[in-house]
Amino acid sequence: MEIHSASAATNAGSVTRHLIDTFLITHPHLDHISGFIINTAGPPGARPKRLAGLPSTISAFKQHIFNNVIWPNLSDENNGAGLVTYMRLVEGGSPALGEGDGKGYLEISDGLGVKLFSVSHGHCIERHPHRGSSASSRYGSFDISAAAASPRGAPGSTAASGPPSLFRSSAASQEKESICVYDSSAYFIRDNATGREVLMFGDVEPDSVSLSPRNLGIWQAAAPRIANGNLAAIFIECSYDNSQTDDRLFGHLTPRYVIQEMEALATTVEIARQALPNLESTKKRKREAREASNGANGAGAAQGDDRPVSPKSTRPAKKGPSSTSGAEHSGIDTPHLATPTEEMSLDFEVSAAPIVQDPQFTNALRGLKVVIIHVKEKLVDGDAPRDTILAQLQEAEKEAQLGCEFIVSSSGQSFLL
Template sequence: MRRKGNCRTHHQPRSRIMAKQDGTRNASQPALQVIVLGSGGGPQEHNVTALLVRSIRSGWGRGSIVALDAGVHLSAITRILEETQPSGLGAEIALPHVLESGPFKGMEIHSPSASTNAAHVTKHLIDAYLITHPHLDHISGFVINTAGLPGTRPKRLAGLPSTISAFKTHIFNNVIWPNLSDENNGAGLVTYTRLVEGGSPALGEGAGKGYLEVSDDLTVKVFSVSHGHCMERHTHRGSTSSSRFGSMDISAMPSPRGVQGSNAASGPSSIFRPSSVGHTSGVQERESICVYDSSAYFIRDSISGREVLMFGDVEPDSISLSPRNIGVWQEAAPRIAKGNLAAIFIECSYDDSQTDDRLFGHLTPRYIIQELKALAEEVETARQILVKLKPNKKRKRELEEANRRTNRATARAGGDDGPVSPKSIRPRGGSGSASVPSENGFDSPHTGTPATEIDFKEYESNMTPASFTSPQKATHPLRGLKVVIIHVKEKLNDDEPARDTILNELLAHERDAELGCDFIVSKMGQSLMF
């Protein structure tokens, strides 16, 4: 999905920049920008879920921005530019002009018209659209915009196979909307990218393993999560079935992380259980409950290694028929422990007054805290593993001294065997080995093998000073993590705005939980840097 930018702000060869950045990233320098185009979850159609993500060092080059959902899109970009472009463009202020404020600060514009400039952003700067799930409030802007802005290359629509299948079957089907895709004799304005659940096994290396490139400097990894289940009871025939949801037998599907399988067909996953309907004409009938698939994206700046995690609509594991959030938390935890994952965008559709039977696959503040507690436990485990792998300074000195003693002793023992690389020497018998006190009080032999040194350096380069915490239970295990709330459903009455209630409830829960994360309730037109 990589495309060359045409106006990168730097001119150094990319490999040199990456090499420099990998080892010397300044944690205080933001690496990623997120622009909130739509922060709500309805019912207002002008403010439904849509985010833009870009690597700050990439500048505003062609294809440099990636969209995460597009419930709204072009109209929201237009509105932001209307509010942030200076007046007098083309008169007192010469064109082209580089914007000096607002979310698009630093971007060059060529017209006094905000809608012309917004069309340029959509047409040229945004190539890839990452879709969390095919509900209308996450896709309608993309669907409507794409027909009106033909360019010279197709838009990349990326999602889980179930999401792509839903687009093919239910959106770009020449009934609901023309087939804009490049499949089945479509118009060719959209090309589908089916993402591999849990990451592409053969792509990327090191901390970027499994990540797929979606712009010059952004890579992504997707996980499926659950977003409620349908209220109807279906009867499915045989081992493969075709309900109107296109469900199929998950027993034939690979199960992510040992939990319920995700469905590769269009629509929700099915969890089958024996039916009371019984057997007719030798065909087994089984009832199933359909669990809706949504997804969570890790989006990574490949220059700095900084990441954000963005959830689509999602329900709590504690009441899900197919709990899958824990798998995402296990993936996120080492990234938080190492200081690479800066923010989590997660939905909070309702305040705590919403009862469990009316959640419809969504979260409330009490469940966000419950989920974050599960994350915090995983982070503490990840930190303990890192601390065990990473000796403290005193222990490092002891190990280095032991290493030197080992090498000297072994070199002496080697006699006249000629020059030997210290790294290839193994201590002979007991004479060359050195013992250092181990953490459990027992002496353990340390042979100073190259593997020990390499592992040590690798972990050191991945860690920021903030992550050198003690292995004891931390009081604020998620300190420094930003939790950005999206998909708030407005109540549209004269009560306190839902976003205010939700923030107050989150802060009240946080006073008890002491997780240490910062909560931000997102707002349309907001720009966030991480």
């Protein structure tokens, strides 16, 4: 990247106009979107700004932000000005996109792919049907709260529109819809050339206190990426220090819960590492089968038999942990492996059953950087919250022995991963 001006503001404008293709929005809370909204009309560019996120996030922008009330409709939908175009992402990635290790990743700019997962960010204090993680209230970008006509959002209104089954009244459905969980997001961001990735969380709460725990699914997706050395860093929030009580978390993390989540991740990583030798054995058998197939083709031509030996005729590797430890697997402890292991799927299922956290996995997260973001300032005298949080994380790491490096981010900081 070339710097063309002595002015930081001019260079920032140039970067925004020419280098940034897409804005990945984790959730539509004001502290995460206000800067984007205010700067939508400037600096001007030759193409619309692309705003990507969950369908529910896009729906929130359409209904509550770019609606000619809170802000002019600067989008390219509903007769807007066309300065913003929406990208509704498929949760978990689309299997029709990409191939090989990049399967399911959407290329959002030259050389960068993303895969999105939803996570929980606390629950609404009102008891009403609402957008969120309840299966009965999720219909893509359709927002159930906009369809309900009664003041408390009770189903059954004749003025409401949407899927007919949405408004069938029953005690069970009303109870299920009485609690809503706010959706946030986590993004796997991948450099397509090297296979290197980072995992970026929006606001997120711990599984142990969530009404809709979903973090374990993220850790299961991250585990093979860490095991093969491709996932370099996790950016995750830690809004408060450990003095914050559970009833005042508001869908956020503290150091004690960051460690708890990292222990869950460490468990899945160890399982993934133990599975790697099995994958290597499968690769070896496939190579041998291909060589046998080539030999059979040559012999068959002489004998009039043109049927090749199919690699699928070889017995697949058994699922489950191998007796060989991950630490003994060659090269597994380097965080700088640039190229993904050949034929290795980054999304193989680690475990269908709930993971039992085991702190005995010493250094399971070796080489991984955990970058703390979204620290909330207290605006009082005393130690800065970021210093307190880092000290508490490092103290807990001495006992947990996870092996990861904790870093608390600061404004303007950059990372070479």
